[in-house]
Amino acid sequence: MEVSVYYFIRILLPILIFGCIILIAVLIGNRYNYDLFKPKFEATKNEIENFLTNIIFSSFDEIQIQTEIKQFKKTIPFDKNWCKKLLLNQIIFLKLNLKGNITNKFHFIYEQFDLFRYTKRLLKSRRYYLKCLGLFQLESLNYKKGKDYIAPLLNHKNRNIKSRAFLSIISLRPNKLESLIDFSHQITTAEEINIMDILHHKKTKMPANLHEWIVSENDSIVKLGIKLMMFYNYTNENETIVKLLKHNNKSIRYEAITAVSFLFIHEAEDELIEQFSNEDTQNKLEIFSTLSKIGTTESENFIAQLLENKTDENIKLDAVYCLNKINSSYFDNHFLNNEDVKKMVKHVKTINR
Numbered sequence: 474m475e476v477s478v479y480y481f482i483r484i485l486l487p488i489l490i491f492g493c494i495i496l497i498a499v500l501i502g503n504r505y506n507y508d509l510f511k512p513k514f515e516a517t518k519n520e521i522e523n524f525l526t527n528i529i530f531s532s533f534d535e536i537q538i539q540t541e542i543k544q545f546k547k548t549i550p551f552d553k554n555w556c557k558k559l560l561l562n563q564i565i566f567l568k569l570n571l572k573g574n575i576t577n578k579f580h581f582i583y584e585q586f587d588l589f590r591y592t593k594r595l596l597k598s599r600r601y602y603l604k605c606l607g608l609f610q611l612e613s614l615n616y617k618k619g620k621d622y623i624a625p626l627l628n629h630k631n632r633n634i635k636s637r638a639f640l641s642i643i644s645l646r647p648n649k650l651e652s653l654i655d656f657s658h659q660i661t662t663a664e665e666i667n668i669m670d671i672l673h674h675k676k677t678k679m680p681a682n683l684h685e686w687i688v689s690e691n692d693s694i695v696k697l698g699i700k701l702m703m704f705y706n707y708t709n710e711n712e713t714i715v716k717l718l719k720h721n722n723k724s725i726r727y728e729a730i731t732a733v734s735f736l737f738i739h740e741a742e743d744e745l746i747e748q749f750s751n752e753d754t755q756n757k758l759e760i761f762s763t764l765s766k767i768g769t770t771e772s773e774n775f776i777a778q779l780l781e782n783k784t785d786e787n788i789k790l791d792a793v794y795c796l797n798k799i800n801s802s803y804f805d806n807h808f809l810n811n812e813d814v815k816k817m818v819k820h821v822k823t824i825n826r
Contacts, residue, residue, distance in 0.1 A: 517556060519548050521563050529567060529578055538578075542585045557591045557645050560816060564588070565613045569735045590699060594626055597621050604629075605637045611633035612641040620645045628655075640667050647677040653694065654686055679705040692722050699728040703735045715741045727756050734763035742767055754787055761791045765798035773799055777807065780814055793817040 491782070524545050528538060550556045568579045583589065593606030604626065611619035617822065626638035643650065659669075671677075679701070680686070686698025687710060699717070702710065716736060717729035726748070732742040745760050750761065764772045776796045784792060793814060794802055808814040 479615060489600060499576050501788055513550075514555070518559055518563075520549055521560050525563055525567060525582070528582065529571070529575060535581070538581065539585055544585070551586075555592075557586075557588060559739060560586060561591065561610060568614055579618060583616065589616070589619070591618065592616075593622060596626070601631050601634050604634050608634075608637045608641045612644045615645065617645050629660050636661070636664055640664060643668055644671050644675070645715075647671060647675040650680040651676065651682045653680070653697070653745075654682060654689055656692065656694065658689070660697055665697055665700065667694075668697065669704065672701075672704065672806070679707065683707060684710050684713070692725055694720075695720075695725050695799070696728050699725070703732055706736070708736055708738075710738065711736065711738045714738060715744055720746045723753065723756065726752070727759055730756060730759045733793065734759075734766050737767060739767045739769075742769060746772065749775075754785070755816065757788050758791050759816050761788070761795040765795040768795070768799040772796075773803060777803075778813075780808065789813075790817050790820070794821050 478729050479596055487737070492795070501742045507525075524541075528541060551560075564579060565584060568576060592607045594611045595610070598604055598607075608623060610616075610625070612624065620642060623638050623642050626634055627642065629635045629638065639656070639658075639660075670678060683698060683701055684700070687695050689698070695717070699714065702714070703706070708808050714732050717725055718731065718741065719732070721724050730745065732738070732743065742764070745764060761776075764776070770775075773796060776792050777801075779792055780789065780796075793804075796820065804814075804818045808818070
């Protein structure tokens with residue numbers, strides 16, 4: 474015990490004290506450098522904001538803008554990466570927040586500051602977050618000349634880089650979505666949402682090979698294809714969508730059920746009824762929602778039979794709601810002696826008033 478205390482006092486304690494002193498010195502030094510740097514950073518930021526605002530809202534004259542940019546680069550520490558990053562961030566901020574013809578100047582300004590070279594360095598960096606930053610810059614500026622630098626990253630081993638490159642290439646080439654069918658990786662839910670958001674804002678035309686998407690071996694492409702058919706209100710592949718109601722992937726069946734409802738595919742009624750018993754609760758509820766829009770007497774009889782049998786309580790109320798939507802007077806003459814169903818009918822009719 475005494476030996477341990479001796480070694481701690483003689484060896485470890487001095488090392489710990491020395492380490493703390495170094496750490497404190499580093500923290501103080503960093504704070505000192507930050508306090509020295511901050512005024513310069515804020516001054517440069519203000520200069521950049523003022524310059525870009527003036528140049529964007531002035532009349533467009535290429536020669537004059539070139540001259541002004543050349544002179545402005547001499548007034549700021551343009552050779553520093555932090556300055557280039559600051560400049561790019563402000564250009565992107567203005568590009569994303571301004572609308573109309575005024576935004577046509579941004580590509581010219583981006584090139585005149587030679588910032589594409591800075592973006593390319595980011596794309597070639599070994600650090601994944603810097604690659605993603607470069608992709609974000611090209612996507613935000615809608616800089617189509619950068620797409621050739623994105624293509625090699627589509628097969629990158631890092632999933633985050635591959636995903637970001639995937640979305641960037643779609644954003645830069647929204648009217649050439651046909652190539653998506655060749656993608657081998659599984660598209661995540663987040664990517665799906667981003668793709669649909671891109672298509673919504675870009676108002677792109679429908680892929681010419683969309684009919685091939687819903688028979689792809691890549692399940693995520695099939696799901697995306699179904700979503701696009703709803704997005705474009707495409708009804709030429711109703712028969713194929715009905716077949717997908719028996720796909721072995723539950724999530725694809727769910728998308729197909731949703732598409733039947735959205736596209737009003739009435740011929741899918743028999744398939745939905747037949748498939749009902751094979752589905753989990755989520756898909757069963759979606760089938761009820763769909764039958765409430767396309768259902769006929771056949772659906773009435775099917776749901777009535779479910780209510781007569783020992784149906785899962787989790788779906789019983791939705792069954793009543795569905796049957797009431799198909800035929801609002803059905804319960805006037807049926808289930809009059811079934812107290813549980815009568816309570817549900819009263820609840821459903823109260824909601825629909």
